[in-house]
Each structure stands twice: as C-alpha cells, then as structure tokens.
Amino acid sequence: MSHGSAIHKEEKVWAAVVAAMVAVFLAALAYAAWVTGLQVPGSDVELVNPKTVLQELKPGVREVAPGRYEVTLVGRMFSWIPAEITLKDPVEVKFRLTSIDVIHGFQIVGTNVNVMVFPGYVAEITWRVPQNYEGRYLMVCNEYCGIGHQNMYGAINIVRTK
Ligand SMILES: [Cu+2]
Incomplete structure (x- = not known):
C-alpha cells in the first residue's frame, strides 16, 4: 500500500502544464493591465x-x-x-x-x-x-x-x- 500516496510521473507533468498555463494567463492579464494600460471603459x-x-x-x-x-x-x-x-x-x-x-x-x-x-x-x-x-x-x-x-x-x- 505504499504506492497509494505516490504521485505518478504523468500527474507531475500535467500539474506542471496546468501551472504553466495559469502563469501564462496571469502574465497576459498583468500585461493588459499595466503595459497596455487597460482601463474600465469611459x-x-x-x-x-x-x-x-x-x-x-x-x-x-x-x-x-x-x-x-x-x-x-x-x-x-x-x-x-x-x-x-x-x-x-x-x-x-x-x-x-x-x-x-x-x-x-x-x-x-x-x-x-x-x-x-x-x-x-x-x-x-x-x-x-x-x-x-x-x-x-x-x-x-x-x-x-x-x-x-x-x-x-x-x-x-x-x-x-x-
Ligand atoms: Cu441616479
């Protein structure tokens, strides 16, 4: 039963992929907000x-x-x-x-x-x-x-x- 809590290699890979996607989205938001000066319309x-x-x-x-x-x-x-x-x-x-x-x-x-x-x-x-x-x-x-x-x-x- 020692493998019950083990994290498979594939899970680690996908967790990394998801983390990378979240990082990309946050970076895109930050870019839109600060670099392009996105503001509430009007x-x-x-x-x-x-x-x-x-x-x-x-x-x-x-x-x-x-x-x-x-x-x-x-x-x-x-x-x-x-x-x-x-x-x-x-x-x-x-x-x-x-x-x-x-x-x-x-x-x-x-x-x-x-x-x-x-x-x-x-x-x-x-x-x-x-x-x-x-x-x-x-x-x-x-x-x-x-x-x-x-x-x-x-x-x-x-x-x-x-
Ligand atoms: Cu009013």
Missing part, C-alpha cells in the same frame, strides 16, 4: 473631490469649436446638473460626468451613450450627434441610486439652424 480616471466638484468642474455647456461641445454634468440624488441643456447645430459632444454622492448611470435614450458615473472620478464619453435629428433627447439615470431614482432625468435639446 473612465479616464481624472480624479475629483465629490465635496467640491460643483465649484471645481463648473457644470454646463461649452462650445469649443463650431458644432463641437464639451458638456460637464454632475449627477446627484436625484437629478443631473444641469437638468436641461440646449445644443445648437451639434456635431460632436464630449460629456464629462461625475457624481457628488452615489453611483449613477448616464444614458441618452435611443443612442449608444451609456456610461457609469462614479463619485470621485470623471468619466468621459464622446457622442457623434445624428445630423438628421432635431428635437429632444431624454437623458436618464439607469443605475438605481435611491428612492427618487425614477425622477432622475433631463433633456438635451437639439436645435438646427442650417
């Missing part, structure tokens, strides 16, 4: 202090070039600040988003703009605005954030002059 990890973010970031609309806007939005229970924005002849809009309290989700209904909004971080997402649309887009919070979550919505007005 989080360019600009850090802000949630307590002073309203003064620091100055929420609102900035036209950086004709048709190109930068919109800074701050989420809080239970609204977006500002809750309504108007964009004239927009082509591309860069949203900068953060929260002063809990995790929110920023979504523009009917588009592919959808990003999680964390307190302490500025998430960035760029929206190429459909050029055939004029009117109102609904922006909502799609991450349950508390008792008034369903009231957390706002509007983006698209105005066309040409």
